Amino acid sequence: MALKSVWLYALAVVGLMLAAFGAFVASPGASPPQAALDQSRTRTSAAGLYVASVEPQVAEIRQGELHAWILTVKTAGGSPLDDAVITVEGGMPDHNHGLPTAPEMTQSLGGGRYLVEGIKFSMTGWWELKFGISAPAGTDTVTFNLVL
Ligand SMILES: [Cu+2]
Structure with a gap:
């Protein structure tokens, strides 16, 4: 049970990171890094x-x-x-x-x-x-x- 919630948490964190990265890459007209x-x-x-x-x-x-x-x-x-x-x-x-x-x-x-x-x-x-x-x-x- 505890192991399963750790996995769910880790998946959620990775998902959020991917979403943030996608938004960063896709943002049109943003200044160059x-x-x-x-x-x-x-x-x-x-x-x-x-x-x-x-x-x-x-x-x-x-x-x-x-x-x-x-x-x-x-x-x-x-x-x-x-x-x-x-x-x-x-x-x-x-x-x-x-x-x-x-x-x-x-x-x-x-x-x-x-x-x-x-x-x-x-x-x-x-x-x-x-x-x-x-x-x-x-x-x-x-x-x-x-x-x-
Ligand atoms: Cu200004």
Whole structure:
């Protein structure tokens, strides 16, 4: 009797786990699992014109804290790119909303480095930060993923 109820319990647990896994796999339009997101801090721009790196200017990015990033831009050939026009946008793809602030590139620091101020992530979850880069070689965008 006791053995039989243990078996029933085990079957119920396995059944629930399978149901949960099935729902997870089947959920349409869900964000990619966080492990599948490329969160690297150096990325090639969408059309391959530039290679950009980001360096948040805080030891740890915390929800709700205003902070700055340094964006470093190089040409596809690896030369630092100064005097580019940099735009910043972003948001949470899962929630269909943008950034809570309007970050701006405020200073060109030389050596292909740009100071971007006014970044804030107001929620936990998956954020995208997308930089527009315009220079004589053309206009391109580069997107960084971050999970808070
Ligand atoms: Cu959100």
